[in-house]
Amino acid sequence: MPPLDFKTIYFSYILINIIDLILIVSLYFQIKKRFPGTFLVLLSFSILTLGNIMIFLRGNIPDWLSIPVANTLIVSSTIILLIGLEKFLRLKGPQIQNILLILTFFSIHSYFTFLDPDLYIRKINFALAFVLISFQGAFLMLRRTPVAMQRVTRPVGYVFVVVFFVQISHIIYIIQNQPVQDAYFNSTGSESLFLMAWEVIVISLTYSVFLMYNKRLVNDVNEQEEKFSKAFHKAPFIIFLSKLKDGEIFEVNKSVYSISGFQPHELIGLKSIDLNIWKQNEDLLKFTLDLKSKGLVVEDEYLFRKKSGELFHGLISAEIIEINNVKCVISVINDITNRKQAEFNLRKSEASLRELNSTKDKFFSIIAHDLKSPFNGILGLSEILSEQVREKDYEGIDTYATIINSSSRHAMALLSNLMEWSRSQTGRMEFNPEKVDLVKTQNQSLNC
Numbered sequence: 001m002p003p004l005d006f007k008t009i010y011f012s013y014i015l016i017n018i019i020d021l022i023l024i025v026s027l028y029f030q031i032k033k034r035f036p037g038t039f040l041v042l043l044s045f046s047i048l049t050l051g052n053i054m055i056f057l058r059g060n061i062p063d064w065l066s067i068p069v070a071n072t073l074i075v076s077s078t079i080i081l082l083i084g085l086e087k088f089l090r091l092k093g094p095q096i097q098n099i100l101l102i103l104t105f106f107s108i109h110s111y112f113t114f115l116d117p118d119l120y121i122r123k124i125n126f127a128l129a130f131v132l133i134s135f136q137g138a139f140l141m142l143r144r145t146p147v148a149m150q151r152v153t154r155p156v157g158y159v160f161v162v163v164f165f166v167q168i169s170h171i172i173y174i175i176q177n178q179p180v181q182d183a184y185f186n187s188t189g190s191e192s193l194f195l196m197a198w199e200v201i202v203i204s205l206t207y208s209v210f211l212m213y214n215k216r217l218v219n220d221v222n223e224q225e226e227k228f229s230k231a232f233h234k235a236p237f238i239i240f241l242s243k244l245k246d247g248e249i250f251e252v253n254k255s256v257y258s259i260s261g262f263q264p265h266e267l268i269g270l271k272s273i274d275l276n277i278w279k280q281n282e283d284l285l286k287f288t289l290d291l292k293s294k295g296l297v298v299e300d301e302y303l304f305r306k307k308s309g310e311l312f313h314g315l316i317s318a319e320i321i322e323i324n325n326v327k328c329v330i331s332v333i334n335d336i337t338n339r340k341q342a343e344f345n346l347r348k349s350e351a352s353l354r355e356l357n358s359t360k361d362k363f364f365s366i367i368a369h370d371l372k373s374p375f376n377g378i379l380g381l382s383e384i385l386s387e388q389v390r391e392k393d394y395e396g397i398d399t400y401a402t403i404i405n406s407s408s409r410h411a412m413a414l415l416s417n418l419m420e421w422s423r424s425q426t427g428r429m430e431f432n433p434e435k436v437d438l439v440k441t442q443n444q445s446l447n448c
Helices: 006-031 038-056 063-088 096-115 119-144 147-176 190-234 255-260 281-294 337-390 397-426 438-447
Strands: 238-243 249-252 296-305 311-323 326-335
Touching: 006 038, 006 190, 038 063, 038 190, 063 096, 063 119, 096 119, 119 147, 147 190, 238 255, 281 296, 281 311, 311 337
Parallel strands: none
Antiparallel strands: 238 249, 238 326, 296 311, 311 326
């Protein structure tokens, strides 16, 4: 069987490029909004395919398109891939060296195409450009990448390492075996092996890029799952996930145990109608009808039953959602028993305060009435005393003074009682116990 000629191998390489491009296009439309740099990866494979097609058409299109422009597109596509990978990793590096590389590469290729045609120099120029680019790619994916991401990027980095050593080997081979032919598609032997190795590299690169994105997706999904799982199970209220069709519960958070006493596994698999958490089935029926008619329920208050049989007050909210194209219900029960007890205590304190205020008003009214009489007596007697003193009539002054003193003491006693009552209401009354001899007190009472 005669060996395949170089152009046939190159044609198979173009077919591989096209297949890889189709795969990258499908990848782009799946995750274009999830990760930055995906469009640049797509652009890179597109330019690579275009450049190889232009090379394959050499002799049918102008040389300036099929040689310097086509090869520059291939080199540029790999640099664009590097930039896309940097964006994927949310890294930013200088690109001035790559711009200079493209300009230098294009200039050398153009010079040795039109001014001094030399396929030997052009091959070295092409291989050297990929040595420099693959070194950057390997360094980016294996060293610059954050440690947490290196497991994701390592396969792509290994591909760049292979490219680096393959191109180094190619340069050594070219130097040791300077080609005598001046037409690229007349290459034979080892050049065909290098081209087939390049086919394997492109396939490996596409696969490793796919693998990198898939690993990143899996990591992100696992991270999101862990985040929402922690939020789900750490929430301080009961959360149920059930099917709308038959009410079968398929997920319950761990707070159900601390609130109701049920273990999650005791409830999973049960249907809502069999769930012994509602005080009465009529409440469940009303809740279900409200949910199906409105699509959601917001903080409806019901009495629920714990595993022990104890009742607790709860606010239930629910909404119909879709999980894997199946209509489900997410229900949240917030235990408000403590709040209800606090409200009851508040109402009780409010009633007690009203009663105290009413008692205070009555007490003040009585005290005011009792104080009015002695003060009226004091005022009247003081006027009489004042008049007798002016007239120098001192008869009966002692009697009036005694009455005034007695009335004043009575008023002072009433004021003292008022102050004692005030202290008792504000909790400032001091408790000063004294020892009492009951036998002595009893004897004194009997002797009287």
